[in-house]
Amino acid sequence: xxxxxxxxxxFPSQLAVLLLASALGLPALAQQTQPSGAPQSTPPSAAxxxxxxxxxxxxxxxxxxxxxxxxxxxxxxxxxxxxDPINDRLSELDELNAKNGRDIxxxxxxxxxxxxxxxxxxxAANQAALAADxxxxxxNGIAQGASGxxxxxxxxxxxxxQYRQVTETEVKFLHGQPILSSAARQQLDDLAESVTxxxxxxxxxxxxxxxxxxxxxxxSERLAEAVKRYxxxxxxxxxYRLHAVALGNAHGQADEDxxxxxxxxxxxxxxxxxxxxxxxxxxxxxxxxxxxxxx
Numbered sequence: 001x002x003x004x005x006x007x008x009x010x011f012p013s014q015l016a017v018l019l020l021a022s023a024l025g026l027p028a029l030a031q032q033t034q035p036s037g038a039p040q041s042t043p044p045s046a047a048x049x050x051x052x053x054x055x056x057x058x059x060x061x062x063x064x065x066x067x068x069x070x071x072x073x074x075x076x077x078x079x080x081x082x083x084d085p086i087n088d089r090l091s092e093l094d095e096l097n098a099k100n101g102r103d104i105x106x107x108x109x110x111x112x113x114x115x116x117x118x119x120x121x122x123x124a125a126n127q128a129a130l131a132a133d134x135x136x137x138x139x140n141g142i143a144q145g146a147s148g149x150x151x152x153x154x155x156x157x158x159x160x161x162q163y164r165q166v167t168e169t170e171v172k173f174l175h176g177q178p179i180l181s182s183a184a185r186q187q188l189d190d191l192a193e194s195v196t197x198x199x200x201x202x203x204x205x206x207x208x209x210x211x212x213x214x215x216x217x218x219x220s221e222r223l224a225e226a227v228k229r230y231x232x233x234x235x236x237x238x239x240y241r242l243h244a245v246a247l248g249n250a251h252g253q254a255d256e257d258x259x260x261x262x263x264x265x266x267x268x269x270x271x272x273x274x275x276x277x278x279x280x281x282x283x284x285x286x287x288x289x290x291x292x293x294x295x
Contacts, residue, residue, distance in 0.1 A: 191231075191268060210262055
């Protein structure tokens with residue numbers, strides 16, 4: 001007390017110094033009061049940041065407005081920067097969709113072209129099949145016609161030597177003399193008239209005589225020659241159509257029994273080939289001297 005009383009002017013200055021020391025000592029005291037084991041976080045210097053190769057570059061964080069993450073008063077450029085990636089992606093999607101559309105159209109066009117080509121090939125094959133079927137039918141018709149023609153030819157060839165009897169007549173001679181009576185000539189005239197205009201015919205002449213041996217053959221030859229001579233000279237019958245045989249007293253094809261020959265006769269048969277006579281007048285029966293008529 002005595003000291004303070006002795007220096008009354010020093011008290012205010014000391015109080016100011018104490019207050020200043022207290023103000024300056026508080027931060028140091030705060031640092032000293034931290035735990036000794038806790039690491040002190042000191043911001044790295046600029047030189048350390050530049051020298052550290054492992055330090056990652058700072059990410060440019062999008063600038064935010066005053067109102068936080070969404071700024072209702074953001075400018076057009078900022079909005080454009082935010083929407084450009086989305087627009088680029090949408091453009092890529094549009095191009096991809098357009099390419100897919102073009103590819104689909106190309107595939108469809110090629111498939112349609114393939115279908116048309118296949119249809120054309122099928123139509124051509126169908127036409128070819130129809131043409132082949134028509135040709136086959138035509139060939140079948142030609143083959144059938146040829147087969148029928150061959151059959152007709154075979155029938156013609158087989159029937160060339162086939163003759164049928166149209167009519168027959170028997171001319172009698174008196175006493176074996178080769179002289180034609182008026183009745184005999186009338187018979188021959190009727191026979192010649194029946195062959196007028198006829199085709200494919202022959203006349204078979206069989207001469208008979210009651211005489212035996214060579215005498216009968218010679219007698220029957222004279223009778224056959226008399227008949228042939230009359231038909232050739234009086235009616236222009238071709239010689240190649242007359243086929244004569246002298247049988248004497250032997251029985252011929254026209255004889256129905258084995259009775260001995262009693263009279264001198266000449267038996268004449270008109271034979272016709274049906275194939276050679278086609279188109280000619282139908283044969284007409286001529287009554288024979290015996291009154292019988294054969295078809």
